[in-house]
Amino acid sequence: MTFHRTTLVSLAALLIAGPALAECGIEAGSVRILSNDFEALRLVNSEAATCASETVTVESNATSEHKNIQVPALTGNPAEYTIAMVANNSIVPLLNDGLIRPLDDLVAEYGQQLQPNQLIKIDGKTMAIAFMANSQHLFFRRDVLEQAGVEPPTTWEGVLDAAKAIKDQGIMEHPLGASNATGWDLAAEFVNMYLGTGAEFFAPGTAELAIDNEQGRATLQMMRDLTQYMAPEYVTFNANTMGAVYQSGNMAIMQQWGSLAGATIDPAKSTPEVVENTVFAPSPTIGGGTTPAAALWWDGFTIAQNISDEDAEASFRAMMHAIRPEVAAEHPQVATWLIAGYEPGPTAAGVIGTAMSGARPYPMVPYMGLLHETLGNELADFIKGSEDADKALADITASYTAAAQQAGFLQ
Amino acid sequence: MPHSTFFRFMFPSLLAMLLFIALPIVSIVVQSLFIEHEQVIVTSETCQPFGGCTSTSTVDSAATAQLRAEEPLGRFNGLGTYIDRNHLAFGELRDILTTSDGFTDAVSRIYNLPLYRALAFTVTYCALVTPLAMMLGLLIALAVNTVPQMLKGPVIFFSLVPMLITPLVGSLILFWMLNSEGILGAAIQNVFNDPGLSTRSSAPLTWAMLIVYGIWTNAPFSFIVFYAGLQAVPRDTVEAAMIDGASRIERIRYVVLPSLKPLILFVLLVQLMDNFRVFEPIISFNAAANATSLSYQIYSSLNTQTSQLFGSAAATSVITIGFIAVLIVPVLLRVARELSTGRG
Numbered sequence: 001m002t003f004h005r006t007t008l009v010s011l012a013a014l015l016i017a018g019p020a021l022a023e024c025g026i027e028a029g030s031v032r033i034l035s036n037d038f039e040a041l042r043l044v045n046s047e048a049a050t051c052a053s054e055t056v057t058v059e060s061n062a063t064s065e066h067k068n069i070q071v072p073a074l075t076g077n078p079a080e081y082t083i084a085m086v087a088n089n090s091i092v093p094l095l096n097d098g099l100i101r102p103l104d105d106l107v108a109e110y111g112q113q114l115q116p117n118q119l120i121k122i123d124g125k126t127m128a129i130a131f132m133a134n135s136q137h138l139f140f141r142r143d144v145l146e147q148a149g150v151e152p153p154t155t156w157e158g159v160l161d162a163a164k165a166i167k168d169q170g171i172m173e174h175p176l177g178a179s180n181a182t183g184w185d186l187a188a189e190f191v192n193m194y195l196g197t198g199a200e201f202f203a204p205g206t207a208e209l210a211i212d213n214e215q216g217r218a219t220l221q222m223m224r225d226l227t228q229y230m231a232p233e234y235v236t237f238n239a240n241t242m243g244a245v246y247q248s249g250n251m252a253i254m255q256q257w258g259s260l261a262g263a264t265i266d267p268a269k270s271t272p273e274v275v276e277n278t279v280f281a282p283s284p285t286i287g288g289g290t291t292p293a294a295a296l297w298w299d300g301f302t303i304a305q306n307i308s309d310e311d312a313e314a315s316f317r318a319m320m321h322a323i324r325p326e327v328a329a330e331h332p333q334v335a336t337w338l339i340a341g342y343e344p345g346p347t348a349a350g351v352i353g354t355a356m357s358g359a360r361p362y363p364m365v366p367y368m369g370l371l372h373e374t375l376g377n378e379l380a381d382f383i384k385g386s387e388d389a390d391k392a393l394a395d396i397t398a399s400y401t402a403a404a405q406q407a408g409f410l411q
Numbered sequence: 412m413p414h415s416t417f418f419r420f421m422f423p424s425l426l427a428m429l430l431f432i433a434l435p436i437v438s439i440v441v442q443s444l445f446i447e448h449e450q451v452i453v454t455s456e457t458c459q460p461f462g463g464c465t466s467t468s469t470v471d472s473a474a475t476a477q478l479r480a481e482e483p484l485g486r487f488n489g490l491g492t493y494i495d496r497n498h499l500a501f502g503e504l505r506d507i508l509t510t511s512d513g514f515t516d517a518v519s520r521i522y523n524l525p526l527y528r529a530l531a532f533t534v535t536y537c538a539l540v541t542p543l544a545m546m547l548g549l550l551i552a553l554a555v556n557t558v559p560q561m562l563k564g565p566v567i568f569f570s571l572v573p574m575l576i577t578p579l580v581g582s583l584i585l586f587w588m589l590n591s592e593g594i595l596g597a598a599i600q601n602v603f604n605d606p607g608l609s610t611r612s613s614a615p616l617t618w619a620m621l622i623v624y625g626i627w628t629n630a631p632f633s634f635i636v637f638y639a640g641l642q643a644v645p646r647d648t649v650e651a652a653m654i655d656g657a658s659r660i661e662r663i664r665y666v667v668l669p670s671l672k673p674l675i676l677f678v679l680l681v682q683l684m685d686n687f688r689v690f691e692p693i694i695s696f697n698a699a700a701n702a703t704s705l706s707y708q709i710y711s712s713l714n715t716q717t718s719q720l721f722g723s724a725a726a727t728s729v730i731t732i733g734f735i736a737v738l739i740v741p742v743l744l745r746v747a748r749e750l751s752t753g754r755g
């Protein structure tokens with residue numbers, strides 16, 4: 001009987017898989033995917049894997065170390081991977097070294113399902129296809145705000161007032177959270193807030209740093225002001241640590257990644273009050289501005305330069321299958337898809353709201369990575385409160401300049 | 412032993428050292444003298460899902476690739492990387508020494524420079540953890556040596572636990588326990604009755620936590636080596652000392668320690684080198700805001716989102732090797748002297 005049922009199941013699987021194979025329409029080739037490691041990308045990888053057949057191999061490697069291996073892995077000829085999944089920041093080193101190929105021919109031939117805004121174009125050439133959006137945005141607890149008698153905040157100044165009310169009424173000792181951990185997270189906080197001021201990071205057309213200004217000081221001041229309502233060890237909180245504290249019900253307001261929204265209201269991972277009362281709202285504005293203080297990110301795929309045209313075609317078609325409209329329709333809670341026909345679910349409200357209110361994308365300039373690294377290390381003293389804003393900005397400028405000279409961006 | 416036999420015994424090991432230690436060091440030294448080529452920046456129109464098309468700077472990859480093909484190592488920078496602000500910072504040091512008002516100001520300004528900040532923690536950690544972990548290890552070894560035979564197995568196993576736990580996992584568990592919502596963190600706040608107290612927010616407490624953690628994980632190594640050594644302490648001498656009326660302390664001081672001396676020097680050497688490379692606890696305790704080490708600096712030069720700074724990482728590595736050499740030369744000289752007088 002058991003045997004019987006297993007056979008039936010396998011037969012059913014074969015029947016379902018059968019048409020899927022035909023859908024990909026790939027005759028032969030090798031598809032090798034390198035990607036970051038989070039739920040949406042794992043889903044896309046597994047969808048691409050359904051294109052495997054006797055003549056087509058599909059392999060994927062989802063790792064959070066993808067940024068460190070992508071350049072060496074794509075430099076070889078033939079490249080280790082045919083597809084590198086990237087975001088605004090991680091596409092830059094691939095572009096710098098000319099490791100990815102223009103996709104215009106493939107888009108014309110096989111990319112009818114794509115919408116114009118999915119194409120990442122550099123000088124008119126399509127270099128990447130974006131399929132999902134992400135950003136940090138506000139997560140807050142409706143019940144806690146109601147109890148404190150404050151309206152949901154739409155500005156960072158409002159967040160400060162709300163936090164003060166919650167703390168003064170003794171509802172929570174440490175109502176706020178931010179991912180201020182030294183390194184990538186802390187730098188991302190600065191980038192978010194600074195983008196909200198509307199100012200530019202670099203003098204136009206050069207790698208000269210331009211953050212030592214009024215907006216830079218306002219950004220730092222706000223980051224510091226917020227810390228007075230955070231748990232004392234806020235300098236050690238990265239996005240995951242902060243999320244865990246929020247999910248345990250010990251935090252009322254935080255700016256967190258949209259891609260973690262689903263997990264935050266998962267009853268298996270969070271306390272019932274958190275699941276019931278969490279609201280996803282656009283990122284607030286700062287200093288009376290209208291731009292949400294959060295960077296917009298896209299995730300997409302690129303195809304390696306150093307591979308055969310056959311593999312490039314197979315890879316592109318496998319990806320077209322992996323990001324077909326049905327995938328977005330069946331998994332609306334996994335990501336904020338940029339795919340045609342996607343109906344946003346409740347967990348996408350924050351990212352979409354942030355994008356609709358005109359948030360700016362994370363800068364794609366080649367030297368942004370160096371600045372991000374420098375910010376992550378040099379802001380630590382400031383955020384702890386052991387250094388003033390002037391000193392912090394001077395340190396950042398000095399450290400960035402030394403690094404940019406090393407990397408050949410400045411003389 | 413004839414020289415040829417000796418050489419044949421040593422050859423595989425020498426070859427491995429040449430291939431896996433000497434050559435990489437040479438390549439690091441060479442790498443540290445070079446920096447990246449000048450990047451050819453052009454303005455391109457970039458279109459992405461949000462905000463439409465804008466003109467942004469991009470690297471002209473063809474032009475940059477050509478520069479790289481002409482000189483694969485990069486641009487020669489001599490010792491420039493060593494003395495820039497993110498390393499030895501000679502220019503900044505000169506400036507601080509000429510313009511500082513007072514000693515404290517000078518120290519705090521030097522401490523603000525990344526390499527010196529990393530060095531301050533690295534040296535403190537190494538100087539405290541090495542002797543304290545060795546002492547703790549010796550105490551455990553002496554204690555274990557006196558427990559009844561039947562209990563020795565379990566006690567030894569228990570004493571080795573800190574070494575068996577993967578450092579990253581062990582420190583991550585402690586990281587969560589020391590959170591102000593965690594069991595240890597909350598207990599500390601209760602004991603001192605200060606809700607703002609956190610072992611992870613203040614620099615001195617972070618240092619203390621990392622050092623205590625270091626002692627805890629390093630003690631088992633000293634323990635197991637010293638425990639083995641204790642089995643070889645001549646029993647007659649110990650008994651003779653007992654007959655002469657030496658107390659337990661005196662026996663340890665005049666009999667046990669002298670016979671353990673070669674082992675103590677060996678453990679000291681290994682521990683100094685190990686502790687100078689402190690790295691994992693800083694990562695897993697997310698402690699970089701308050702404590703960085705030279706190894707952390709190397710990691711942070713390489714673990715970037717775009718341009719990995721190989722020259723910078725190589726320079727920091729060479730500086731680290733230099734410091735380790737300075738640290739262990741006195742110990743090595745001591746060992747050599749012991750050996751030449753035939754007491755080793």
